[in-house]
Amino acid sequence: MRGASSSHTAAAVRIGQILQQLRGTGKTKVDFYFQAGSSLAQTYHSQQSDLGLAAGLLGLETDDRRLLSAMTLLPAANLEVNFHITPAESDHPNAYQACLQNEDGSQYKLTFLSTGGGMIELTRFQGKSLSEDGGFYLALLSNPDLDLRQSIKEPRGYVLASEPEQMNRDSHSPIARRLTSHTEDFDWLLIRSDREFTTKEKAEFELKASEVIYLIPVLTINSQLVPEVPFTSVAELQRLAKDRELNAFQAALLYESGRSGLPASTLQNMMESILTIMEEAIDQGLAGTEFSDRILGPQASKILANSQSFVGGEMLQNIIANTCAVMEMKSSLGVIVAAPTAGACGVIPGTLLSVAKTIDADRDTVIEALFVAGLIGLFIALESTFSAELAGCQAECGSASGMAAGAIAYMLGGDLDTVLSAASLALQNIIGLVCDPVAGRVEVPCLGKNILAGHNALSCANMAVSGFDPVIPLEETIKAMDEAGRMLPAALRCTAQGGLATTETSRRIEQMLDKQKEAN
Structure with a gap:
């Protein structure tokens, strides 16, 4: 993907891609509404949700070079896009409410949630409640x-x-009156498929309904109606691994194959492509990046230039430099892997590839380790969130640290229990980490927290491989992390309203960057 934030940019692209499918002929106007006080209301511009939505409406992908100029491309595509901050109470920090109006008079109202790591949920359509992740036809x-x-x-x-929507509960609100339509009186039936609908199926639908709207998936891997996953908890994983004598990589591959319906060879090829993107992000980041709307210039090269006085050895130096390089690629709208998020994109590649170089791990081992990182991420996704807007930076850099710790432990020869212990230790150490982006940009202190998370991952992998007792098992640690994160005040959950984000220097930088962007 490209962009400052997976929750704000990549998710926005996917939302735009769904809305793009509702366009008619001629001009289309789309109004987006963000609730006052929410993360989106505060940072939709600085973290590039506006660019992501525009790109999606244009039919672009998350890694398209044209994302940066997407807003300027809208008029030529007969698109008008507007953004509004509503006075309604914020019931979710990442709620995108949209009203799309076509020249032919058709109008569609939808609400989406960005749930972390670029994932989305469609929760309202024409005044009706639903729950769809963009993975089905x-x-x-x-x-x-x-x-x-x-x-x-x-x-x-x-x-x-039919359930009341937060934005429409106040009948005196002009926005509520503007968006209320007779379509809420209709009954809507949703039909899912994990493949394209056939001509025969479409003919039957269109014969038996007054209107039919078709939407295609926007996720990289489609969802399945009945996924045949081998486990959904750590306990089930451990039992399966014991019964079938599986290591962490084998269990992870078995799960991904069951969830996606894809053969193991295809999944391994896909993971190799992900590894290549990570490697290229490091190389290009180390070579230097440029972008006007950012706080920091290139920092990675400074670390490598300081070899003679650097304390800690080549591996620690590489972790810092490589992590910086990937984060700088993100900040300059280069292509990165949101693993698990864009805000934490430097942790896994920066740490894992530095360790792999030190221990001379071959490429296949690194690919296997990435699957293991994904295995830890699976349990975080099931029991918690990757969204800093919901649970602070512990959900992003914290999760990445746990994932990296498990992956490193695997590369160091750890068995499944050792991998799980490493991940638990890493997550325990980072519970309570807040999200307070300076000037609303995902740079400071985000870059430093990525480095912190990487070093934490390395230490915890070494501890686990040495037999250090984590005391609290992984699943309980994840639940505790989630509970603690949701206790954080909204000001410390990516709203730029607390912590370092409210310092005098931060406000001054924000004003300077905003003026600079307006001038350009």
Whole structure:
């Protein structure tokens, strides 16, 4: 992906891609509404949600070079995009409320949530409640006949429910009145598929409904109606691994194959492509990056230039330099891997590849270690969140640290229990980490926290391989981390309203960058 934040930029692209599918002929106007006090309301511009939404509406992908200029490309594509801050109470820090109006008079109202790491959830459509992650082929049928409605059951589909939406609860709000439409009186039936609908299926839908809207997936790997995953908890993983004598990599590969329906060879090739992107991000970042809307200039080269007086050895020096390089690629809108997020994108490649070089690990071992990192990330995703807007920086740099620790422990020869111990230790050490981006940009202190997370991962991997007792098992640690993160005040959860973000220097930098952007 390109962009400052996976929650703000990559997720926004995917939201825009869904909205793009609702366009008619002629001009389309899209109004986005962010709730006052939410993370999006504070940072949608500085963290490039506006660019992401525009790019998605243009049909661009998350790694497209044109993302930076997406807003300027809208008029030529007959698109008008506006952003509004609503006075409604913020019920989710990353809620995107959209009203799309086509020249032919058709209008669509949708609400999306950015759930972390570029993932999204569609929660409202035409005033009705639903829950879709953008991974299925969808058919939305208005006023379907009774036979069709009764024949569709979960997980194949469901009837959308009517529930009041936060933004529309105040009947005196001009925004609420503007967005309320008669479409809320319609019944909508949603039908999912993990493949494209056939011509025969579409003909049946269109015969039995007054309107049918088709949406295609926007995720890299499609969801499955009934995924055959081998485990959904750490305890189940440990039992399976014991019964089938699997190491951490083998268990991770088995899970990914079951979830995606893809063969192991395809998944390994995909992971090799991810590794290549990580390597290129380091190389290009070390060569130097340029971008006007950023706080820091290139820092990675300074670390490498300080070899003679650097204390800690070549590996620690490489961790710092490589982590800086990837973060600087992100800040200059270069292509990076959001593993698990853009805000924490430097931890895994910066640390893992530096350790791999030191121990002379071959490429296949590094690829296996990346699967192991994903295995730890799976349990974080199931029990917590990758969103700093929901649980602070511990959800981003903290999660990346746990993932990297498990991966390093695997590369050092650790068995499954050692991998889980390393991850638990790393997460324990970073509970309570706040998100307070200076000037609303994902640079300071984000870069330093990435480096902190990398060194924590290395230390905890060494501790676990040495037999250090984590005391609290991984699953309990993740739950505790999630609980602590959600206790953090909103000011310390990526709203730029607390911590370093409110210092005099931060405010001065923010004003300077905003003026600079306006001038350009």
